Amino acid sequence: MMTSQTHDFTADAGARVRIEALAPVARFSLRVRAAGRPVLGRALGCDLPDRVGETARAGGRVALCLGPDEWLIQAGEDEADAIARAGADAYAEAPHALVEISDREVSFRVSGPAAADLLATNCPRDLDRLAVGGATRTVFDTAQVVLWREADDAFRLDVWRSFAPHVRALLEIGQAEIAAGL
């Protein structure tokens, strides 16, 4: 994923944990019954995992299972139309809802040795149990987020657009706190 902005924080703070705003991607919310799951998986060119919190990847597309009948589909920005078309073509065979939400959320990456500590300031999930490559829907303070673990020390948060400044402000307070070393 491309990084559009890297904010200029003090070297020390940045060394322990970095916060980046990420460039937009194509995002869709997919809702479909179990019977239609393989159909949509084929249509979208990416398997739909059946365990909540699991992800599957294929050809730059990622499918995250968020609920028994709910997936988040993510892809490069230029693939949005192709994904929408693929869904429409499969609709007759497997009725579903495939709603574009690319603009509903914005994403931040939090990375560095203290990344998990920073998230723990406002996220009640046990991050030790979030495996690399997995993701989960949770909250950061009172804002709903989809939290992805990209690496041991790198996470991504998808936040509803209007909540993003609040989340960002809290992340920066936490970053300063971590830099203070206490």
Place this chain on the structure above:
Amino acid sequence: MSQFRIPGKGRVKHDEKVTFSFDGRRYEGLRGDTVASALLAHGIHLMGRSFKYHRPRGPVTADSAEPNALIGTSRGAGRFEPNTRATVQELREGLMCESQNRLGALSFDLGAVNDALHPLFPAGFYYKTFMWPRSFWDRLYEPVIRRAAGLGRAPSEVDPDRYASRYLHTDLLVVGGGPAGIAAALEAARAGVRVTLVDETPEMGGSLLSDPEVEIDGQAAWDWLAAALDELRARGVRLMTRTTAIGYYHQNMIGLCEKLTDHLDTLPENAPRERMWRVRATRVVLAQGALEKPLVFHGNDRPGVMLAGAAQSYLHRWGVKVGERAVIVTSHDSAWHAAFDLAEAGTKIVAIVDTRAALADELRAEARVRGIEVLAGHTVTGTRGRLRVASVTVNPVENGRVGDPRMLHCDCLLMSGGWTPSLHLFSHTKGSLQWDEASRTFLPGRMTEDCHIAGAGRGLWGYLDALSDGAEAGAAAARALGHAVEPTGFAVAHDRPGTGESHKELPTDRRSHRVRAFVDFQNDVTAKDLRLAVREGMRSIEHVKRYTTNGMATDQGKMSNINGLMIASDAVGKAPPEVGLTTFRPPYTPTSFGAFAGYKRGATFEVTRATPIDAFAEANGAVFEPVSLWRRAWYFPQGGEDMEAAVARECLATRGGVGIFDASTLGKIEVAGPDAVEFMNRMYTNPWTKLAPGRCRYGVLLGEDGYIRDDGVIGRLSDDLFHVTTTTGGAARVLNMMEDYLQTEWPDLDVWLTSTTEQWATVALNGPKAREVLDGLVEGVDISAEAMPHMSVAECRVAGFRARLFRLSFTGELGFEVNVPARHGLALWEALMEAGKPHGITPYGTETMHVLRAEKGFIIVGQDTDGTVTPDDAGLGWAIGKKKPDFVGKRSLARPDLVAGGRKQLVGLMTEDGAVKLEEGAQIVLDPDQPKPMKMVGHVTSSYRSATLGRSIAMALIEDGRAREGETVHVPMPDGVVRAKVTSTMFYDPDGERLKL
């Protein structure tokens, strides 16, 4: 060197001096001191005055249970804290402390007149004294009580410190870093469990820090401790000191408050002062130990009277002798060891006074070796000394008879009434307590949470027992987590096991009304007060507590509850468990508001949601108003306009030309699937089957009770796809309600709901020129009146962006709403502003939106409805699909009370004088001359000045309102009654001609 400091002794750093001030005087202490230990090292016991009687007081404890030595601490502007326990606050360079509760000097307190007048202030004196005359209450009694109430001086400046929060997940949380807690942590960590160990003090070790003579597994206590802590660290155990477990909540959620900077000489930049940890622990071991009880006798509160265990701690942890001549008075063996340790350090032990007649031979022998006089079977009947104890009177007790007094001179009196297991956190879980008759104390009983209790916290005494029990608890926790372990054994030499007896107040030869034997030091509650409360009819300990305030101080009765219970149960004549123990509630110790607030202050106090177009409003001087979590542009004042002028201008510009409005906050839900139309038919009152794709309809949503919950315009984009809009505040609620029905009532429907509120930015254009503004910007659809009639929707491009274009109107003018992906919202707005320039396009805010809709009689859910308004009440009966078999709320609409006459109906109101604007919420009566209380027939829901109509307009809910059209009603206001005529709610263009452009 301070007179009472023993060179080289204790865990303080003797080579690191720290200076601080107390009541303006500079003192020197050592790194590792508390304020109390540093002052005691200078021979200062007098640290404060009591709350009610202003009696001189000194520290009784060396820990967080301290009731007396409360001080104000400061490190400069805004960083003053009252009621800090001098026994907890660590010294830091430049720390400023002050004593509290005094009028004048600490050593000569004018408020001490209360002490002389103490017969006037018995328990419950509030309820008896300030009754009459009634007129004295407001001017005399209440101000006096208010001035006397409250402990310490409240800070008045904004707190500049930061406070942090953190979540923590751990397999095992061990509360208490004493021997039992450390043993538990060791055992579990060795088994591979993820362990967190917390202790409220700056150092792990608990009682071991005050008992260095003990040997564990062949090592001196402190060596064993250092090795154990090294092992814990090496095994990855999270060790947290200065961290108090303040509350134990459901499902093993424990709140921890960690103090981060109060002990630091200088504040690191951006460092939080405290951090609140919210810990979710799979298992918990409570190893909080036991609290030593005072003995209750006349004069037991004088400075210099202290718990024996505290004196032992001051000696071993801080190298401080609490006096030169000590008398010990005890009912427990533990105080004997304190006496022996003090004797070795050079304090003259005048006598050990034990209330028990039968004493262990070993103790007597050890006392004899040290030349200490032992007075067995004795009581204490009084102390003397103005600001410090100078003597104590002891008497033998034989067969319940108190014998002749004997006076012992001393400068400190060390007492022990035995030990109470610390049950606070266990009590938070609502676990049951069991009365143990043998030890005369409550012990933890049935558990409600996944926790274990170890050591002195469940009544065990002695290091071997505490260590073994801790290891067993750690092993049990590990087993519960799926690890197979057998607890290790310990070898303990020089252990200090012991037993004791529990007492009510000690027997005395004084006349009972002359006895001032304190039970609750902080609230100045005496044994006599408790007995008075029982005599006056209090039978439950809960009543006794509230009547006397025993245990209601900031220490939550850590020292007073059990003594209070013993006395109350004796007075009631029932066994203690029948009188009951009061409930302990979080927090365990006083906790700052800052720690609870955490990050929720200033800009991050609460989420403020802003739309993609917010930047324009901000740059163009908009005044904002909060609407649910959103901030919305309220109006756009120009050139010094006030709100009324700005709104009038915005209204006229919209009706006369074109206005532009940011409607992005409207809730949006995509309803998709083969059963979408069936779902819509069941959710909303309106019929949807015949709504053609490309058309819109105003929808009304009811609750099961038939009352209006939400409304909005809904567009059908295709057979299987609806674009639903909701009110701004209702967005989340409506989606939840829909999901609830879908998942629980109609799981068979093939339809799915997705929130798209934030996917789309929405810009509304209203006014006769709206189409002209849009014309050049729209691609892919014909927006002429013929091709796109009122209540249409189309997918197209606007200003180059993919868009959903609605033709609808919330103003009564020709109107469009353009939805584009949110990131383009601002660009769309700017393009429309540019295109609208020739037409005088005018941005308007929510207030103008409200006025324009009111002129047309459109309701705002939540303003003109209040959760008890049906569609018919609101004049929306037309929106009900009469032929539909069912929809949410349909059956309720047939309820007798919803079809009966006399319901309040929404109508228009026009004041007789158009210059008078009614107040929203004002009550309405039919006859202003009727006697009070008048019958109110309704109230004003919306009221505005309408620039379009040149007069005020209002909407109101009035009983049978529609039948009263043309009648005059009356609105009584503080400055007179306003007359108004009942009208239709359609004030402007009632035939809707303006929509037909």
